[in-house]
Amino acid sequence: MERDIMDDDHTDRDVDAVVVGDVMLDSWLRGPVKRIAQEAPVPVVSVEATEEAPGGAGNTAANLVALGARVRLIGAVGDDACADRLGRALALLGVDARTVTVPGRRTPHKRRLMVGEQLVARYDEEDREPITGAAQARLLAELERALPGADVVIACDYGGGVCTPAVREALAGVPLLVVDAHAITPWRACGPAVVLPNYGEVLELLREDGDVADRVSFLTQRSARLLAESGAGMVVTTLDGEGTLLHRPGHPPYRTYAEPAPDHMATGAGDTYTAAFALWLAGGATPEHAARAAQAAAGVVVRRPGTATCTRQELLRELRRTGGRADGPVQAADRLAHRLDGHRRRGQRIVFTNGCFDVLHRGHVSYLEEASRLGDVLVVAVNSDASTARLKGPGRPINSCEDRMSVLAALTFVDYVTGFDEDTPERLLRMVRPDLYVKGGDYTPDMLPEAPLVRAMGGEVMVLEYVSDRSTTAIIERVRSLPAPDSAGPR
Known part of the structure; x- marks a missing residue:
């Protein structure tokens, strides 16, 4: 069991963090x-x-505070109203902001115009020239005062002019330096402990095109080169x-999986x-954790x-919900196959079953619990809404696939x-390759119909009995046969 990520609460440590870099104000205008x-064929919001x-960098600092760290934020702002609003927002979030005011400079401000969850336009105000002269001297002095006693230093370099060569020189040799930068190469001489580039920034670092279907394989094959080119420990x-x-x-590359994309813009x-990542690492966690x-x-x-x-309590609650797995019990097929490879390497027996599970009842629970006792890992595959409608007919499913999967994931014996x-789970069976297929x-x-495939892959097939007199169809028919409630009666 992968329990150690929760057994030691690495966010519950006295961690001092310094964040240095490009701070900005994010605004969301909604309507x-x-x-x-009349002037042009454009919508009026x-x-x-x-x-x-x-x-x-302000958002990084705010997240550190929310997760329980003590934070000092070093950055630069202009002498404008935007800087005042940014300062108040940081103070409300508990960030110790030690920003340097640069006369004549505009505080970076990103405005997003939203209609519902649709982004209509984004317009930015910013000056991206490097900080120089007296302003840079003041910023370096603030950084020098902030660094002593810091457990972790995070540099947020988005090309906004704060992370100059002089700032990078001041950070060289910091024991735990975490760098989130649009351009990684300038940070190589600092010997950072960690750099966190996105895919586009990786391609720039490697000087490659990288227009590939499988980005994970592409990066896995270049893991050693990534480390060498970045000059980072990780x-x-x-x-x-x-x-x-x-x-x-x-170590082989270690993968985590993201949540499904939301319907709104985040x-x-x-x-x-x-x-x-920086806080957990500073608290003593392994890089994987x-x-x-x-x-x-x-x-x-x-x-x-x-x-x-994300607050500390929200993170701990999320880790408890997922059992320490960042992607939780409900997973897409490719993530699931990757996860099960790890269980298989540990010699664990994988049990697979499938169904619509439209209205979960005692019969389902009984047979799923029995199925879980037949192996170490129980995988439950659920027919989509379209698949259920084809199999069960008009009016089905009663509950959406998302709801059905969430209810099943809440059962403690379902992994x-x-x-x-x-209509059949054959594609999934080929990916999962279960030791035992149960219905x-x-x-x-x-x-x-799936039995020949399972046996051809070396698995077993078994049928378990439902609890007698329990079926989804019977429950739905019984509910539909009930008389309509009196609209004037109690609710």
């Missing part, structure tokens, strides 16, 4: 479209709400919806990942619109849940 402009939050390559790959010398999950905790934290904020933070669109019902194994 409906009620007409088209009636802004009804404006949300503001620190972005960039490299975390972030792949958005595909999760991350952790590269470190002497930003800053990368800042949350960086903050949680830090990566899993960071993915879980990113999963929390990606479910929220706008620029958000993994996945969905499939076909509940009143037929024999030879009656199952």
Whole structure:
């Protein structure tokens, strides 16, 4: 069991963190479209709400505070109203902001115009020239005062002019330096402990095109080169919806998986990942555990619109929900196959079953619990809504596939849940390669169309009995036969 990520709460440590880099203000303007402009055929958005939050290095610092760290933020702002609003937002979040004011410079400000969850436009105000002269001297002095006693230093270099050569020189030799930078090469001389490039930044570092279908395989094959080119002790390559790959010398790349993409627009999950990874590492976690905790934290904020933070309690709750697995019991087929390879290497017996599970009842629970006792890992595959409708007819399913999978995932004896669109789970069976294929019902194994495939792959087939007089169809018919409630009666 992979329990150690939760057994030691690495966020519950007295960690001092310094964040240095490009701070900005994120604004979200929201409202409906009620007409088209007279000046041009463009929508007129009636802004009804404006949300503001620190972005960039400010968001990383805010996430560190939310996760329980003591944080000093070093950056530069302009002498404008935006800087005042950014300062107030940082103070409300508990960030000790030691920003340097640069006369004549604009504070970076990103505004996003939203209609519902649709981004209509984004417009930025910023100056990206490097900080020089007296302003740089003041910033270096603030950095020098902040560094002593720091357990971890995070550099957020988005090309906004704060992370100059002089700043990088001041950070050279910092024991635990975590770098989130658009350009990795300039940081090589610092010998950072960790760099966290996205896929595009990796391609720039490697000077390759990288237009490939399988980005994970592409990066896995270049793991050693990534480490050499970056000059870092570890490299975390972030792949958005595909999760991350952790590269470190002497170890195969370690992968985490992202949550499914939300219906709304969220930003800053990368800042949350960086903050949680750095904090967990500073607290004494292994890099693999830090990566899993960071993915879980990113999963929390990606479910929220706008620029958000993940608190320590939310992260611990997420880790408890997933049993320490950053991607949880409900998984896509490719993630599931990868996970099961690990269980198989540990000699664990994999049991697979499938069904619609439209209205979960005692018969389902009984046979699933029995199935779990026949092996070490129980995988439950669920027919999609379209597949269930084809199999069960009009009016089905009663509950959506997402709801059905969530209920099954809540059963303590179910380890993994996945969905499939076909009428039979043959494609999944080829990916999972179970040791035992189990079905509940009143037929024999030879009656199952999947039996020959399972046996050809070396697996066994078994049929378990449902509890008598229990069926989804009967329950639905019984409910539909009940008289309609009196609309005037009690509810």
